[in-house]
Amino acid sequence: MKNYVQPGENITLTAAAASSSGDGVLVGSLFGIAAGDAEIGDTLTIVTEGVFEMPKPATDVLAVGDPVYWDASGKLATADDDSGSNAEIGVAVTTAANPSSSVRVRLNG
Template sequence: MKNCAQPGDRINVTAAATTAAGDGVLVGSLFGIAFGDAESGDTLVIATTGVFTMSKVSTDAFTVGAPVYWHDSVGLVTTDDDTGSNPEIGLAVTAAGNPSGTVNVRLNG
């Protein structure tokens, strides 16, 4: 198709801060997982689709299919949309109880 700019599963963004591979990255409403390390101002490739094991708020409990929100200020996923200030980034594909440190998340893309 002549008007396809790119597949969209990986997007280049400018790192707003020092970022490590595997970190969650929020740019406006675009969320993805960093493919590599980057310093602030560097170009950073983020994955916008796929399933990733992500660190979560330890006291939150997820069921399979539950919406997953990104709490940007702490760099963790959560069950709380905080009255709309935490964007929904995907769905839990594994259950994760309280307490636990991670949950598998399928990104919305």
């Protein structure tokens, strides 16, 4: 197929903010996990598919299959969509109780 470009699980873009490997990165409605470190203006590859262990607020409770959102200001996965302000990034694939500091998330891709 002549218009095919790439599979899409890894997207290379220009970093709008400094990022470290493993950080969540939200650009518009595109979310992924930084595959390496980057400073503003550097080339950055983000991984948009797969399951990642992500930090969350200790008080958030998530069950397997619950939607997970991205709190861009806190740089945390969260159960709270903040009245639509937080982008939905995937679903929980493990139970995360209160208190716990992380949850495994399957990204929406």
